[in-house]
Amino acid sequence: MTADLPELRSARLVLRRPMPQDVETRLALGRHREIVEAYGGTFDPNATFTRAEAEAAIRFIEQQSWAWVIDAGRFVGHVRLHSIDWQDKRASLAIGIDDQAYLGKGYGAEAIRLVLGHAFGRGLHRVSLRVLSSNSRAIACYRKCGFVEEGHEREAALVNGAWQDDIIMGLLDREFGSS
Template identity: 90%
Template sequence: MTADLPELRSARLILRRPIPQDVETRLALGRHREIVEAYGGTFDPNATFTRGDAEAAIRFIEQQNCAWVIDAGSFVGHVRLHNIDRQDKRATLAIGIDNLAYLGKGYGAEAIKLVLGYAFGRGLHRVALRVLSSNSRAIACYRKCGFVEEGREREAALVNGAWQDDIVMGVLDREFDPS
């Protein structure tokens, strides 16, 4: 897995590297309570989402060795593999949908399945992730993609002043069903 990643395509989306227009799209999306809290952040309704914030978000994707923009006609989020361990043939997956209109409609699952196909097609044996226990929409999506709960880190994240558990999930190459 290298920085010269291929585009990955499904029926409704393209996973690709960032382009300059993504900054404008990300800026227009702004920041929403539901999404910020799903990431484990604290939402400040008085904070302005600036061009600098949008540039930083796109730059973060650009700087990752194995990350794609999720494009469903334009930028809607990103997905990445990190902590790639070639010896043990494993990696960690992270995904973020930043456009409220695309939540709960299967776009995340579509993107994840593309990335899992890519990862397992290049010899990885295992892909894991962490998710807040309160993020039931994401947990359902991950289960749909074949992930199973492997453990729980109790009170591992402080979100809006309250402790939440992190759920650790994983999927093995032999368990992955791309359909």
């Protein structure tokens, strides 16, 4: 199914399939508290990010039918559609920027807009996502892309020993581009 996944381009980004050198770049990026916790993980400052973990991260992207590496001159993260339901014409979106230097500079929004344009162009009607209520940076990015809050899942994630809500957001094809 990934053979027909196109490369998507914008002014600053290329969304593409993974390449072998992405493992080295992902390994060099390591792990950072803000990013780990935004994913809903628990950060251990004494844990080393290993080659096996970098390989697993890139392999995960390779194994997804609708996943792209976010390339801003090199690997900086990934974006993917999952839980695609062609009957109901909907999918879920997930994105991760793994390079701290690219946080808060619009790269995530740019990648999301590329994927949304492709998804809606292929006939999807709805794209949704879930985000930790504490992840204000991501929530602002999603709103910037046109997503609207549709609900909360109370105490849905245990992060660093504390319960957090998930916010459910969605975007319809007719709303895309009007934000």
